[in-house]
Amino acid sequence: xxxxxxxxxxxxxLRLRDVFExxxxxxxxxxxxxxxxxxxxxxxxxxxxxxxVTGDPLxxxxxxxxxxxxxxxxAHMANGADPARYTYAGEVFRKQEDDATRPNEYxxxxxxxxxxxxxxAADAAVFAAIASALSDLPVRPATGDIGITRxxxxxxxxxxxxxxxxxxxxxxxxxxxxxxxxxAGRRPAPAHRASLIRDMKAxxxxxxxxxxxxxxxSEAEIRARLDRLARDADxxxxxxxxxDLLDQxxxxxxxxxxxxxxxxxxxxxLPSLSxxxxxxxxxxxxxxxxxxxxxxxxxxxSFGRTTLEYYDGFVFGFSAPGRPDLPPxxxxxxxxxxxxxxxxxxxxxxxxxxxxxxxxxxxxxxxAAA
Amino acid sequence: xxxxLGVPSKGRLMDKTFDWFxxxxxxxxxxxxxxxxxGAVDGIDGxxxxxxxxxxxxRELAAGRIHLGVTGSDLVRETLxxxxxQVREMDLMGFGHADLVIAVxxxxxxxxxxxxxxxxxxxxxxxxxxxxxxxxxxxxLVRDFLKREGVADYQLVDSQGATEGTVKNETAEAxxxxxxxxxTLRANHLKVLSDGVIHRSQATLFKSRRxxxxxxxxxxxxxxxxxxxxxxx
Numbered sequence: 005x006x007x008x009x010x011x012x013x014x015x016x017x018l019r020l021r022d023v024f025e026x027x028x029x030x031x032x033x034x035x036x037x038x039x040x041x042x043x044x045x046x047x048x049x050x051x052x053x054x055x056x057v058t059g060d061p062l063x064x065x066x067x068x069x070x071x072x073x074x075x076x077x078x079a080h081m082a083n084g085a086d087p088a089r090y091t092y093a094g095e096v097f098r099k100q101e102d103d104a105t106r107p108n109e110y111x112x113x114x115x116x117x118x119x120x121x122x123x124x125a126a127d128a129a130v131f132a133a134i135a136s137a138l139s140d141l142p143v144r145p146a147t148g149d150i151g152i153t154r155x156x157x158x159x160x161x162x163x164x165x166x167x168x169x170x171x172x173x174x175x176x177x178x179x180x181x182x183x184x185x186x187x188a189g190r191r192p193a194p195a196h197r198a199s200l201i202r203d204m205k206a207x208x209x210x211x212x213x214x215x216x217x218x219x220x221x222s223e224a225e226i227r228a229r230l231d232r233l234a235r236d237a238d239x240x241x242x243x244x245x246x247x248d249l250l251d252q253x254x255x256x257x258x259x260x261x262x263x264x265x266x267x268x269x270x271x272x273x274l275p276s277l278s279x280x281x282x283x284x285x286x287x288x289x290x291x292x293x294x295x296x297x298x299x300x301x302x303x304x305x306s307f308g309r310t311t312l313e314y315y316d317g318f319v320f321g322f323s324a325p326g327r328p329d330l331p332p333x334x335x336x337x338x339x340x341x342x343x344x345x346x347x348x349x350x351x352x353x354x355x356x357x358x359x360x361x362x363x364x365x366x367x368x369x370x371x372a373a374a
Numbered sequence: 375x376x377x378x379l380g381v382p383s384k385g386r387l388m389d390k391t392f393d394w395f396x397x398x399x400x401x402x403x404x405x406x407x408x409x410x411x412x413g414a415v416d417g418i419d420g421x422x423x424x425x426x427x428x429x430x431x432x433r434e435l436a437a438g439r440i441h442l443g444v445t446g447s448d449l450v451r452e453t454l455x456x457x458x459x460q461v462r463e464m465d466l467m468g469f470g471h472a473d474l475v476i477a478v479x480x481x482x483x484x485x486x487x488x489x490x491x492x493x494x495x496x497x498x499x500x501x502x503x504x505x506x507x508x509x510x511x512x513x514x515l516v517r518d519f520l521k522r523e524g525v526a527d528y529q530l531v532d533s534q535g536a537t538e539g540t541v542k543n544e545t546a547e548a549x550x551x552x553x554x555x556x557x558t559l560r561a562n563h564l565k566v567l568s569d570g571v572i573h574r575s576q577a578t579l580f581k582s583r584r585x586x587x588x589x590x591x592x593x594x595x596x597x598x599x600x601x602x603x604x605x606x607x
Binding site: 044218229 | 455456479480481482483484486487489492493494496497498501502504505514517520521523524525526527528529530541542544546547563568
């Protein structure tokens with residue numbers, strides 16, 4: 005992608021921020037250097053591969069902010085009063101290891117809403133604000149809802165351990181599928197596991213010849229997992245009909261109203277899905293009230309499942325048809341779980357999204373040239 | 375213009391490299407005093423020998439300062455992002471074998487494969503309040519492998535030496551390191567995960583895709599490829 009002059013991008017970023025501010029958001033300006041530990045603990049090694057980490061002799065590892073969400077959440081948790089609405093504009097920094105043509109420093113303009121009173125209204129407000137800011141551009145929206153997949157998994161006939169394993173890997177579709185296949189008896193348990201279980205059932209202690217226990221993981225922790233494995237071996241297989249329901253949900257791609265109908269049908273067999281389907285219905289009503297054309301709005305149940313794992317409800321994106329060379333011009337979603345992790349027990353329902361002003365300008369230029 | 379061939383400057387890797395070329399009619403030798411890093415190539419014209427640390431050869435190839443280089447395939451994959459855009463493998467040389475593996479304490483009788491490690495990482499993080507630590511110096515290779523395998527709740531901690539001791543010293547819960555026989559691992563009460571081989575490394579002759587190639591250098595490469603019996607890439 006050909007980069008545009010930075011002053012033009014900055015001007016567009018500030019213009020968009022002003023639009024959000026005029027609509028009632030408070031401008032905030034988080035520091036570029038962020039303590040690395042929080043981000044690393046939150047996002048794991050993926051972020052270390054993608055963010056620039058540097059050292060400070062007094063403050064320890066620092067990171068050039070890879071996004072604004074975490075510092076905005078932290079600032080809100082520390083001093084903000086609910087409800088609150090924030091906007092920001094500035095550069096984020098991402099290493100590009102695979103594609104040198106992708107920028108490693110680019111502007112984002114964001115809008116974040118912290119409001120638990122009516123989450124679906126907040127979802128719709130963020131989506132509508134971003135859609136309106138992009139209304140002059142040739143972009144196509146995509147929407148999804150991680151909450152639908154979560155609710156489906158919550159309703160499967162599984163042990164708590166198995167359910168927790170699936171929930172943990174919602175964002176890693178390959179591992180998720182391997183777990184489903186294992187629970188459904190479609191892939192045999194590993195040979196090592198089978199012999200371990202046989203030993204335990206025969207009353208032999210697998211730790212008898214284990215040698216010295218070294219490291220922080222204690223013998224008690226090893227034994228606790230052995231117990232879990234023994235219990236898990238007695239679990240019934242996940243019925244094929246349940247796997248089929250899950251596949252129907254995760255494979256769902258349609259317009260929003262059609263997807264809603266389909267999910268209502270599936271919820272008849274899977275009552276745990278009903279509250280999430282009701283939320284989807286309320287969100288569509290709220291979007292409609294904002295003037296969004298929901299009849300044509302696409303819905304894809306697995307949208308957002310391969311991005312950073314902090315989105316746990318509504319997710320959306322806007323991209324330019326016919327421009328696979330460009331990243332999405334806007335993305336966003338709900339991240340209640342992230343506020344729970346950062347809040348040390350306290351959590352605030354939160355939803356937000358970002359626009360990449362440079363991509364917006366590229367598309368505007370393309371329109372003008374056409 | 376001569377073609378620059380980078381080879382390891384000392385130790386078994388240098389000796390074996392010299393032997394390998396020698397068996398193919400090319401005599402590589404160090405010249406001058408024992409301490410001087412200069413070399414010569416006999417048996418072909420137009421090649422300069424450059425003696426370098428094996429760990430610097432990937433970078434020199436990527437920078438195009440040498441045309442050909444001998445080093446471990448692990449070092450190339452670890453050091454260079456999108457390594458195959460920058461260098462091309464001309465020949466696997468059949469020595470310097472070492473596997474980059476993930477190893478955990480032998481006492482972890484409940485852990486045999488990467489999926490087990492992933493499950494243990496979740497429980498470990500819940501119990502200890504931080505991500506399970508894997509000590510390594512091969513950050514890129516290990517991270518890419520664990521991402522591909524869908525492992526979560528771990529962190530890499532840097533270890534540039536004596537990595538096998540980190541678990542006992544409680545600075546890591548698992549390690550990812552190079553092993554050829556596994557003896558050091560066993561001596562430190564560690565075992566390799568059954569599907570935990572990240573990369574099987576060996577000494578490899580690489581060609582730089584970034585070096586400037588003149589017609590004369592191409593001709594030299596052609597003549598060299600004939601002698602070595604390699605496919606000219």
